[in-house]
Amino acid sequence: MKIYFATGNQNKVDEAEIILKEANCEIEQIEIPYAEVQGRLEEVSAFGVLEVFEKFNRPVIVEDSGFFIEKLNDFPGTYSRFVQETIGNEGILKLLENETNRNAYFKTVIGYYDGDNIKLFTGIVKGTISTEIKDGGFGFAYDSIFIPEGKTKTFAEMTTEEKSEISHRKRAFYELKNYLENL
Numbered sequence: 001m002k003i004y005f006a007t008g009n010q011n012k013v014d015e016a017e018i019i020l021k022e023a024n025c026e027i028e029q030i031e032i033p034y035a036e037v038q039g040r041l042e043e044v045s046a047f048g049v050l051e052v053f054e055k056f057n058r059p060v061i062v063e064d065s066g067f068f069i070e071k072l073n074d075f076p077g078t079y080s081r082f083v084q085e086t087i088g089n090e091g092i093l094k095l096l097e098n099e100t101n102r103n104a105y106f107k108t109v110i111g112y113y114d115g116d117n118i119k120l121f122t123g124i125v126k127g128t129i130s131t132e133i134k135d136g137g138f139g140f141a142y143d144s145i146f147i148p149e150g151k152t153k154t155f156a157e158m159t160t161e162e163k164s165e166i167s168h169r170k171r172a173f174y175e176l177k178n179y180l181e182n183l
């Protein structure tokens, strides 16, 4: 089955392809921009997929993800991209300097629309923020400061395949796959 994925983020496409490889799903990235409403991930994905469908007229998905830090009241959340591009991981580590509560999680919400009904598929992975940047050359954005629970390496120290075994994106795309297989 082919899934059209409206995103400007190649990292997401690469991970989705790895996640769905053995499910004979083909991912085709389409570059149809959409407004990201100010709100929760669910709202960004729901409004975004409607806007993309209006222009594309075929079943399509969008994905909105965010990084949520417990001690900072779930900051940066839906502003993750802006925060990554401004203060970056060094800034996040500065905000958490000498902080013992380093709990954080990634969340992905995929919005799917085929003209009939909108479906949202969610994936969450909990973990902690490292005390220093630990970059093994993999991943992107916050991956080099995020240690998923039960692991000792950051996402950026794991290969994309290893990350995609447990990531928020894996969990959301598997929910989508299961839904599409039973359509």
Ligand SMILES: O=c1[nH]c(=O)c2ncn([C@@H]3O[C@H](COP(=O)(O)OP(=O)(O)OP(=O)(O)O)[C@@H](O)[C@H]3O)c2[nH]1
Residues within 6 Å of the ligand: 006, 007, 008, 009, 012, 063, 064, 065, 066, 067, 080, 081, 082, 084, 106, 139, 140, 141, 142, 143, 144, 169
């Ligand atoms: O370390 C990370 N590991 C991940 O697995 C991950 N997934 C998303 N993000 C970051 O969170 C923001 C999402 O924003 P986002 O969902 O709007 O994506 P985006 O704007 O990059 O692409 P698009 O799909 O909207 O075109 C952006 O800063 C992404 O870099 C991640 N950071």
Ligand SMILES: [Mg+2]
Residues within 6 Å of the ligand: 036, 081
């Ligand atoms: Mg975005």
